[in-house]
Amino acid sequence: MGRIHEAVRLTADLIILTIRDGALNVLLVERENEPHRGRLALPGGFLRGDEPLERTAERELAEETGLDASAFRLRQVRVYSEPDRDPRRPRVITCGFLAIAPNLPSPVAGSDARSARWVPVVEAAGAALAFDHGRILADAVDLARDLLQFSTVATAFCGPEFTIGDLREVYETVWGVALDRPNFHRKVTDALGFVEPTGGKRPSPGGRPAALYRAGGATELSPPMMRPRVDA
Amino acid sequence: MGRIHEAVRLTADLIILTIRDGALNVLLVERENEPHRGRLALPGGFLRGDEPLERTAERELAEETGLDASAFRLRQVRVYSEPDRDPRRPRVITCGFLAIAPNLPSPVAGSDARSARWVPVVEAAGAALAFDHGRILADAVDLARDLLQFSTVATAFCGPEFTIGDLREVYETVWGVALDRPNFHRKVTDALGFVEPTGGKRPSPGGRPAALYRAGGATELSPPMMRPRVDA
DNA sequence: GTAATAGTGTCTCTAAGACAATATAGG
DNA sequence: CCTATATTGTCTTAGAGACACTATTAC
Numbered sequence: 390m391g392r393i394h395e396a397v398r399l400t401a402d403l404i405i406l407t408i409r410d411g412a413l414n415v416l417l418v419e420r421e422n423e424p425h426r427g428r429l430a431l432p433g434g435f436l437r438g439d440e441p442l443e444r445t446a447e448r449e450l451a452e453e454t455g456l457d458a459s460a461f462r463l464r465q466v467r468v469y470s471e472p473d474r475d476p477r478r479p480r481v482i483t484c485g486f487l488a489i490a491p492n493l494p495s496p497v498a499g500s501d502a503r504s505a506r507w508v509p510v511v512e513a514a515g516a517a518l519a520f521d522h523g524r525i526l527a528d529a530v531d532l533a534r535d536l537l538q539f540s541t542v543a544t545a546f547c548g549p550e551f552t553i554g555d556l557r558e559v560y561e562t563v564w565g566v567a568l569d570r571p572n573f574h575r576k577v578t579d580a581l582g583f584v585e586p587t588g589g590k591r592p593s594p595g596g597r598p599a600a601l602y603r604a605g606g607a608t609e610l611s612p613p614m615m616r617p618r619v620d621a
Numbered sequence: 622m623g624r625i626h627e628a629v630r631l632t633a634d635l636i637i638l639t640i641r642d643g644a645l646n647v648l649l650v651e652r653e654n655e656p657h658r659g660r661l662a663l664p665g666g667f668l669r670g671d672e673p674l675e676r677t678a679e680r681e682l683a684e685e686t687g688l689d690a691s692a693f694r695l696r697q698v699r700v701y702s703e704p705d706r707d708p709r710r711p712r713v714i715t716c717g718f719l720a721i722a723p724n725l726p727s728p729v730a731g732s733d734a735r736s737a738r739w740v741p742v743v744e745a746a747g748a749a750l751a752f753d754h755g756r757i758l759a760d761a762v763d764l765a766r767d768l769l770q771f772s773t774v775a776t777a778f779c780g781p782e783f784t785i786g787d788l789r790e791v792y793e794t795v796w797g798v799a800l801d802r803p804n805f806h807r808k809v810t811d812a813l814g815f816v817e818p819t820g821g822k823r824p825s826p827g828g829r830p831a832a833l834y835r836a837g838g839a840t841e842l843s844p845p846m847m848r849p850r851v852d853a
Numbered sequence: 854g855t856a857a858t859a860g861t862g863t864c865t866c867t868a869a870g871a872c873a874a875t876a877t878a879g880g
Numbered sequence: 881c882c883t884a885t886a887t888t889g890t891c892t893t894a895g896a897g898a899c900a901c902t903a904t905t906a907c
Contacts, residue, residue: 395668395669395670396628396629396630396711397628397629397631397668398628398629399714436627436629437627438627439704439712440704441703441704442700442702443702465699467697468697468700468716470631470668470673470675471673472672479628480671482631482674552886553886554885554886569870569871569872570885570886570887571870571871571872571873571886571887571888571889572872574886574887574888575887575888576868576869578887592878592879593877593878593879593884593885593886594879594884594885595879595883595884595885596877596878596879596883596884596885596886597876597878597884597885597886598878598885598886600886600887611850612867612868612869615869617870618843784859785860786858801896801897801898801899802858802859802860803859803860803861803897803898804896804897804898804899806859806860806861807860807861808895808896810860824905824906825857825858825859825904825905825906826857826858826906827856827857827858827905827906827907828856828857828858828859828904828905828906829857829858829860829903829904829905830859830904831859831860832859844894844895844896847895847896849897855906855907856905856906856907857904857905857906858903858904858905858906859902859904859905860901860902860903860904861900861901861902861903862899862900862901862902863898863899863900863901864897864899864900865896865897865898866895866898867894867895867897868893868894868895869892869893869894870891870892870893870894871890871891871893872889872890872891872892873888873889873891874887874890875886875887876885876886876887876888877884877885877886877887878883878884878885878886879882879883879884880881880882880883880884
């Protein structure tokens with residue numbers, strides 16, 4: 390085989406999003422090796438042996454967060470193959486994988502990455518992440534915003550039981566808009582398979598207690614949750 | 622670097638869709654080399670030197686169709702990295718790129734691929750394509766169907782000038798449904814930036830001549846063109 | 854005239870959005 | 881009682897869909 394078909398190395402980079410303290414957060418690690426040593430970066434790693442790239446992503450997810458990767462649905466964001474995105478040779482090309490996580494108890498129970506921590510997305514977008522991870526993060530957040538519109542993934546940001554108010558806060562946080570409470574409530578409870586009541590209730594601070602729900606069986610959301618028009 | 626990070630080779634495979642004789646067609650080539658020699662496959666090729674994968678795709682598009690790749694908008698479908706998808710070693714991992722083309726004059730004016738030809742998608746889905754190209758094609762067609770819904774790419778299936786009827790046939794062909802003519806007409810002409818009239822007309826077979834339009838400036842379509850509900 | 858296709862008008866119905874009103878808790 | 885949050889009700893309006901109707905050509 391000719392040298393013209395340069396061999397490359399592939400990595401899977403993870404964009405693990407969650408909501409903490411009312412803000413969208415992403416899991417970042419501090420790089421311990423060159424290049425970009427000490428910079429914040431998305432967790433990720435090299436494709437190994439005979440695994441598909443999806444398994445690479447699952448493996449890294451488990452290593453970085455200590456969570457069972459099978460509980461998450463990973464989604465490809467896209468491939469990043471600019472020749473200068475990584476100075477190493479042979480070239481390093483990556484694929485972004487989006488994961489949506491509920492609010493996790495400790496900062497991160499992960500083993501491998503002692504330096505892993507949650508960072509608000511607005512803050513991460515301001516910081517200069519390693520490689521082209523800033524761009525990858527932005528693309529993943531865009532994807533997440535679209536997913537909220539047409540699928541039921543919003544429940545993945547919540548725990549096993551949640552209130553309609555919790556779910557509304559997910560939309561408001563990820564989209565950065567305020568939604569009408571009564572209309573949101575009706576829309577969500579009317580959509581088939583989005584949420585189903587558990588029968589339980591949770592007290593609200595100084596108000597009527599909210600009914601608890603769990604995620605329903607549907608993955609597609611129809612009619613979609615319309616994002617309010619942005620009048621530019 | 623340890624052997625654990627096996628080097629891989631990357632290819633870009635193209636799913637070039639067009640409409641011919643009222644049917645959705647895809648450009649396929651007959652493989653001239655092993656593996657899968659003689660089988661139908663998507664056009665594509667290896668990443669070369671220091672180019673990004675997008676340029677690989679553009680290059681192959683130009684080589685296979687003779688068309689200027691800059692006239693097309695290529696979209697990543699996704700990465701296919703199953704270890705057994707290609708028997709060659711080192712592993713070959715590919716990324717699908719969707720291209721939407723107007724009805725081209727000759728079968729294919731391409732230079733390199735003498736065996737390139739348009740194949741109806743329904744026929745290609747039945748035939749056993751090389752590698753996992755059947756799956757890639759199916760994913761790309763799904764993506765195209767979604768794009769019609771939320772973007773203005775339908776005009777890319779048409780030439781520089783087209784009638785509303787032409788555009789309606791694009792939707793009907795790709796979605797495989799019949800659409801209401803009056804409602805479609807109003808919807809398209811009312812949407813901002815979707816189409817703009819050229820002032821010209823084109824005679825219809827035994828009917829009132831149709832006004833000609835060209836693609837408008839918008840890329841997003843809002844409100845989206847709703848695909849009729851499928852009652853499974 | 855008829856046939857065929859292009860385009861307009863109008864009605865119904867679903868669903869989004871605004872917002873009033875009611876329900877249920879803690880103080 | 882008041883306050884805060886959850887939930888239901890009601891009205892308005894945008895837009896999808898059905899379909900009658902008009903317009904413009906070829907024959």
